Amino acid sequence: MFYRENGQFKTTYRADQQVFPILQDRVAIWALLAAAFVVVPFLASDYLMRAILIPFLIMSLAALGVNVLVGYCGQISLGSGAFMAVGAYGAYNIFVRIPGMPLVPALLLGGLCATAFGILFGLPSLRVKGLYLAVATLAAQFFSDWMFLRIKWFTLDTPSGSVSVSNLQVFGLPIESAASRYVFCLAVLVVMAVLTKNLVRGAIGREWMAIRDMDVAAAVIGIRPMHAKLSAFAVSSFIIGVAGALWAFVYLGAWEPAAFSVDLSFRLLFMVIIGGLGSIMGSFFGAAFIIVLPVVLNQVLPALAGLVGAEISTVGISHAELMLFGGLIVWFLIVEPHGLARLWSTGKQKLRTWPFPY
Amino acid sequence: MNLRTLMVATALGLVTAGAFAQAKQQFVPVLSYRTGAYAPNGAPWANGYVDYLKLVNERGGINGVKLQFEECETGYDTARSVECYERLKDKNGGASFVQPLSTGATFAITEKAPVDKVPVVTVGYGRSESADGTVFKWNFPIAGTYWVAADTIIQAIGKKEGGLDKLRGKKIALVYHDSPYGKEPIPLLQERSRMHGFELTLLPVTAPGVEQKATWLQVRQNRPDYVLLWGWGVMNSTALKEAQATGYPREKMYGVWWAGAEPDVKDVGEGAKGYNAVAMQHGAEPQSQFVKDVLAKLHAKNLGTGPKEEVGQVLYMRGAMSAMLGVEGVRAAQERFGKGKTMNGEQIRWGLENLNLTQAKLDALGFAGVMRPISTSCVDHMGAAWTRIHTWDGKAWRFSSDWLQADEQILKPLVKSTAAKYASEKKLTPRTPADCQS
Numbered sequence: 024m025f026y027r028e029n030g031q032f033k034t035t036y037r038a039d040q041q042v043f044p045i046l047q048d049r050v051a052i053w054a055l056l057a058a059a060f061v062v063v064p065f066l067a068s069d070y071l072m073r074a075i076l077i078p079f080l081i082m083s084l085a086a087l088g089v090n091v092l093v094g095y096c097g098q099i100s101l102g103s104g105a106f107m108a109v110g111a112y113g114a115y116n117i118f119v120r121i122p123g124m125p126l127v128p129a130l131l132l133g134g135l136c137a138t139a140f141g142i143l144f145g146l147p148s149l150r151v152k153g154l155y156l157a158v159a160t161l162a163a164q165f166f167s168d169w170m171f172l173r174i175k176w177f178t179l180d181t182p183s184g185s186v187s188v189s190n191l192q193v194f195g196l197p198i199e200s201a202a203s204r205y206v207f208c209l210a211v212l213v214v215m216a217v218l219t220k221n222l223v224r225g226a227i228g229r230e231w232m233a234i235r236d237m238d239v240a241a242a243v244i245g246i247r248p249m250h251a252k253l254s255a256f257a258v259s260s261f262i263i264g265v266a267g268a269l270w271a272f273v274y275l276g277a278w279e280p281a282a283f284s285v286d287l288s289f290r291l292l293f294m295v296i297i298g299g300l301g302s303i304m305g306s307f308f309g310a311a312f313i314i315v316l317p318v319v320l321n322q323v324l325p326a327l328a329g330l331v332g333a334e335i336s337t338v339g340i341s342h343a344e345l346m347l348f349g350g351l352i353v354w355f356l357i358v359e360p361h362g363l364a365r366l367w368s369t370g371k372q373k374l375r376t377w378p379f380p381y
Numbered sequence: 382m383n384l385r386t387l388m389v390a391t392a393l394g395l396v397t398a399g400a401f402a403q404a405k406q407q408f409v410p411v412l413s414y415r416t417g418a419y420a421p422n423g424a425p426w427a428n429g430y431v432d433y434l435k436l437v438n439e440r441g442g443i444n445g446v447k448l449q450f451e452e453c454e455t456g457y458d459t460a461r462s463v464e465c466y467e468r469l470k471d472k473n474g475g476a477s478f479v480q481p482l483s484t485g486a487t488f489a490i491t492e493k494a495p496v497d498k499v500p501v502v503t504v505g506y507g508r509s510e511s512a513d514g515t516v517f518k519w520n521f522p523i524a525g526t527y528w529v530a531a532d533t534i535i536q537a538i539g540k541k542e543g544g545l546d547k548l549r550g551k552k553i554a555l556v557y558h559d560s561p562y563g564k565e566p567i568p569l570l571q572e573r574s575r576m577h578g579f580e581l582t583l584l585p586v587t588a589p590g591v592e593q594k595a596t597w598l599q600v601r602q603n604r605p606d607y608v609l610l611w612g613w614g615v616m617n618s619t620a621l622k623e624a625q626a627t628g629y630p631r632e633k634m635y636g637v638w639w640a641g642a643e644p645d646v647k648d649v650g651e652g653a654k655g656y657n658a659v660a661m662q663h664g665a666e667p668q669s670q671f672v673k674d675v676l677a678k679l680h681a682k683n684l685g686t687g688p689k690e691e692v693g694q695v696l697y698m699r700g701a702m703s704a705m706l707g708v709e710g711v712r713a714a715q716e717r718f719g720k721g722k723t724m725n726g727e728q729i730r731w732g733l734e735n736l737n738l739t740q741a742k743l744d745a746l747g748f749a750g751v752m753r754p755i756s757t758s759c760v761d762h763m764g765a766a767w768t769r770i771h772t773w774d775g776k777a778w779r780f781s782s783d784w785l786q787a788d789e790q791i792l793k794p795l796v797k798s799t800a801a802k803y804a805s806e807k808k809l810t811p812r813t814p815a816d817c818q819s
Contacts, residue, residue, distance in 0.1 A: 074467035078460065119806070172559055172585075179806075182568040182799065183508065183561035185488045189807050199496065275463065276492035279485050279561045281588065282459055318464060321454070338415040338424075341454040345416075 026374040042220055059209055064202040072201040075315055080208040081269045082314050086294040086306035087212075087219055088262030093292065094300035095223055096255035097235030098148050099156055102163030103263055103291040105144070108283035109167060110137040110264025111271035112177050115186055118272075119179060126193050130211075130268045137264020138257045140167075145256030149249055152238075164285045171280040187277030204273050211269065215262055220303050222258065231255050232301070263291075297355060299364025308363035316351070320344045407443065407711055407723055409434060409450040409704075410469035410476045412486070417456040418589050419614040421644040422696060426482065427452070428687030429700025432675050433708070435686070439678045443712050444720045449473055455486065462486035463493075470497050477729050478502050478521075478707045484562040494519045498726040500710070500733050504703040505530075505638060505661040509565055512763035513800035514734060515811040521733045521762045523706045524755055525661045525787075527637065528795065531566035531609070532787040533768040534635045534659050535573045538607050540782070549578035552603060556596060556620060557611035559585040566611060566637070568799070572791055590616025597623040610636040610658075617645035621653045631656040635770070642695035646773045654775040660695070662752040663702060664771040665778045667693035671701065671747030695778060698751065705746060706755075710736055734759055753784070759817035766792065 026047050033039040043049045067076065089103050114133025118124050144163035148156050171177055171184075178184050191198040198207050222228055230251040233241035242248050271278045290313055298309020321344050328335045335343070359366045373380065411434075413427035414420060434448050442448060451472065453465035462483055470476045478500040481487045487507040494501045495518060502521045503511070509528040511520035538553070539545035555570060557563030567583065574581040582603060584596045590612060597620075600608060608629065612620050617640040624631060632655040636645070641658020643665070666672060672693040679685040680692065691697055714724045714732030724732070737756040743749055757764040766789070770782035804811055 069471065070467050074464040078464075183484070183488075183564045185485070185508075185561040187488060187492050187807075189492055275459065275489050277488035278459070279488070281485060281560055322468075336415075337413065337452045337454040341416045341456065 026371065026377075028375075040224075042224070056213065060206065064206055067205075069201045072205045075318060076205055077201075077208055077274055078270075079310055079314050080205070080212050081266050081274055082291075082294065083307045083310040084208075084212050084215055084269065085263050085266035085291055086298060086310045087216060087303065088259045088264075088266060089291045090295045090298075090301065090303070090306045091219060091223070091231070091262065092255050092259035093295050094302065094305070095228060095235065096231040096252060096259075098145075098252060098255060099153065099292075100160040100259075101157050101285070101288045101292065102141075102144055102160035102167075104283045104285060104288035105163040105167035106137045106141055106260040106263040107267025107270060107287065108171060108280065109140040109260075110134055110267035111278065111283065112171055112186075113137065113264065114268035114272065115188060116177060116179075118188060126191050126198070126272070130265055130272070133268040134261045134264040137267065138261040141256045141260025141264075142253055145253050145260075148252045148256065161285070161288075164288055168280055168284070171283075183279075185277060185279040188272050189276065191272060198273065208269055208273055211265065215265065216303060219258075219262065223303070227251075227254060227258075235301075293352070295362075297352060297362055299362025299367075302362065302364035304367060305362050305364030308367065312351075312355075312363065317344055317348055320347055405442075405446045405721065405723055406449045406473065407446050407477050408469075408473035408475065409448055409707070410466070410472070410479055411450050411452040412455050412462055412465050412469075412480065412482055413452055414455050414457045414482070416454060417458075419457045422614055422639065422642065423457065423482070424687065425642070425644070425691050425694055425696035426700035426703075428685075428691065429697035429702075430480075430704045431686045431700075432679055432692070432697075433701040433704035435679055435684060436671075436675055437708055439684075443708060444715055446711075446715070446721060446723060448708070455483070457483055459483065459485040459489055463489050466490055466493070470499055474723060475499075475726060477711055477724065477726070478733070480504070480703055480707065481507070484508070484560065484565070488561065491517070491520055498730075500726060500730045502703065502707050502710070502733065504706055505699070506562070509569075510796050510799035510803060512761065512796050514757075514759050514762040515817075516800040516804045516809060517762065518812060519730060521706075521710075521757070523733070523736070523757065523763060524702070524752065524765050525768060526763060527562075527565040527611075528569040528792055529763075529766045529768060529787040530637050530659045530661065531569045532573065532766075532791060533785040534609060534637075534770075535570070535577075536785050536788070537657075537659075537770045537782055538635065539577075545577055551579045551607070552582065552605040553579050553607045553609065554582040554584055554600060554603065554605035555609045555611060556584045556586060556593075556600070557609075558590060558613045558616055559587050562613065562639075563611045566609075569791070569795060570609075572795060576791070586612065586616060586620075588616075589614060591619055593619055593623050597627045597629070600624075600629055601627050606633065608634045610634055610640045612636070612640045612645075616640075618648045621646065621649045621656060625649070625652040635659065638695075638699070641771065641778070642699075643691075643778070644696070651775045653773050656773045657770050657781065658773075658778075660769045660771045660778075660780070661699075662765075662767055662769070663695075663698045664769065664780060665693060665695045666698050666751050669693070669698075669747060669751050670744075670749060671751065672698075674747050675701075702748070702752065705748065706736070707733075709738060709742075709746075713737070733757065734762065736764060759812070759814075 028045045031046055092098050092100050110133045113136025114129045117132045118129040147159040151159055178186050230246045233246050234251045294309030294313045297312050299305025324340050414423035434450050438447050455462040455465050476499050480502050481490050487503050500519050504523050505525050507522050509526035511517035511522050570581055586596055634656050636658035638661050646653040680689045710733035711724055711729050713736055714728040718728045738754055740754050753767050755764040766787035768785050769780050771778045772781040
């Protein structure tokens, strides 16, 4: 009833091709952005921002990058953790070694380091496909683990191999408080998401999708597989690299190579699979599912047990959390194999036809 | 439904928090890992830690101020540890002090603690250079660091050989967990190797360390005179089994304290006989008064945490001692800022910095024979650099050496220079003597 595009006539191609062609969507997204930028920093508690919203935003960005590669171009990658690590250590080295280096260029250059690394480890994609490529990209993961543990130069010869940053500022404003960190991450995410959305709508994005759907057919109609695949690796690893730098700089503050282990690569892949392959929206859903849900479960379970008068130990909670989390993954994949994003669009469709579904 | 339960939960939480605020309470967050790959080592530590806090309450609190604590499961994951820290730091009037129990989390929380004004207490682990209180104002590696452990192990080996000068030309291999934790002792060992002329071989083992065939092949080829084991969790028992398979004498192996507890050798049993490990002051202390108190006041009333048989084991004692040092910091703060009052982070930081645990105080706490007196200062946040070596006899850990003290001549310059490097990277100005008075 409320969500219906009747009467919204498009008189130009421009209007027809915009990202959100339906007025209600546009209003909702602007309202959401306004709330996220203006309301949340004032209302949310320090804990909510530091421990839930900031990791959610950063992981959404990373999932967005993985989605470009896995969801749009169909190249399964298990090297996402490595791309994050390269972004983080690249940005760190640039930030620390060049005196007076501002934060934003350092992050972007860190992303570019990841781009170079991503293209290098994307080369096997020209020869191997599917699951074999996933195994080949694992090499990137092990290589980065080795590189940042063994080559002391990258970690500035610190005895323990752990590095840290502080005194972050953007345009002279310190990025110390939870609110400033949150807004900074949000701004980066919004800019990147808008750019990515437009990229996947354009010629390059169509090339990626053609390669994903059938690479031989795509090559026949004149799409260069090398160009398409490597550009997907480049764009994806740039976004993941920036996310990695943010994860290290803004969220952790001090980190070691184990922060970007193969575990993280798997989690990122699960995010896009659960969220929805080939969907920008899905990246956010997936990140929320993987990052926020365990924490919420962890805090809600004791309260729930308290309601029935039981007290569970932290071990019990953390086991229950894992079991429920696993159960939910299976349940969602059975109910909607195309991910949460599809669930979302089904919901929107239902809303359109409500109250007279056909 | 989920949202509603969340709201109910928060409402409930607010109500209970409000009720507790009436009585004088001091909140202690407990970051622990009872699940995951390292749970066998994390669980006894957490049991000891929580039992000590419970015992303080049984004894009437700190001058009447009861301790309130909440556990948060980290699974030894840095990101999750940070989440736990953020969750608990402002709860119930603010965290008194935090003990991250992970080198990775210590590094991350070290950057956050000065802003949040929460002292970071890392008893025997964490970053070794944080002993320098002029740079690391909020870090307290009380009663030893990994550098102290490494230094005293070399001294113990020297004693065995009949003098440190006899180490010239010997070969010592360090088999270490490939992480910041495992790398911590390297600078100190390199320094010692330069001084005494022994050859140091570094043999990293990829975490978690279940696959060590290649490492022990190298040991078999090199035949080092001694092997230092900087392992953790499953890596330790694997290393001991590999040593057994390779035929490397266990008597010539020295582990760090994370490699010197019951879970590490239990599975190997007789095979680990003769294996040595450094004990940061205490070992397994089932005879101590503290253990008797815990058994009588907590476990007899079913208030204890974890299995009764593990009370007094090495890691259990480690947890208890860690809690005790933190709690004594609060007590010291109360003595200056007002007895029977709830202390804030800044006051407790002062307390931890001016800790003076005399023998009489230790006796009263039931820690007689467990550890030596400790006193910290503004410059020295470590307080004591004493250790002992204990040896596994197939059934239990028994002390096999006298007290050893880390050599200040080596430790001090290393701490100073590494801390200075940190300060210059962070553009920190070291604290002045005037700041120390505050």
